[in-house]
Amino acid sequence: MAVTTDIVQAWWRPKTVIARHLQRPKSEPFALSLLVAFLLLAFVSLWPALSRQAVLQPEVPMVQRLVAAGLALLASIPFWYLLAALSRWTAEIFGGQGSYYSARMALFSALLAVAPGLLLQGLVAGMIGPGRQFDLVVILVGLGFLWIWISMLVEAERGDAG
Incomplete structure (x- = not known):
């Protein structure tokens, strides 16, 4: 299925999306491509705020702002892998039966699913600037991400999926 379909479906049925991804053969390049797609969209979402600044x-x-933002996003790649490992260790404490790969897929899929929210957040930051509206969008996007990620992680940690 197309990644755009997965993004939309992840907001309504995140467990279905991650189960479909985990039924595929394991592919680290595919997992990394989800993270890179998220980082690319996150970079684009920063443009309006950087332009305002x-x-x-x-x-x-x-140009200097864009280069700094791009390098910072690239430097965050190890953080996302560490966060996926931490989520795997935490799930293992609670009886999770998944794998590190399934934890990465859950995190990277959730990040990509929330990317349209980041684009909206960037537009609000660039057009309106700091304030209650921006804070509300940040909170909604953050809560959406947590819901999608936790739902996907629970499915990934069932054990038979990954």
Whole structure:
């Protein structure tokens, strides 16, 4: 299935999406591609806020801001792998039967599923700026991510899926 279909479906049936991914043969390149797609969309979501900052503080050029944001996102890759391992260890304490691969797939799929929310968050940050509206969008996107990720992780830790 197309990744765009998975993104939409993950908001309504995250367990179905992760179960479908885990039925495929294990593929680290596929898992990494989900993370890279998320990082690319996260990078795009930063553009409006960075543009706003470049207008308000012109002494730092937009290109410099974009390069710094891109490098920071690339540097976050080990963090996401560590977070997936931590979630696997935590699930194991609670009796999870999954694998490190299934924990990575759950996290990376959840991150990609929440990417449209990040794009909205970026638009609000760039167009409206800091304030209650931005805080509300951040909270909603964060809660959406947690719900999708935990739902996917629970399914991934069943053991027969991954």
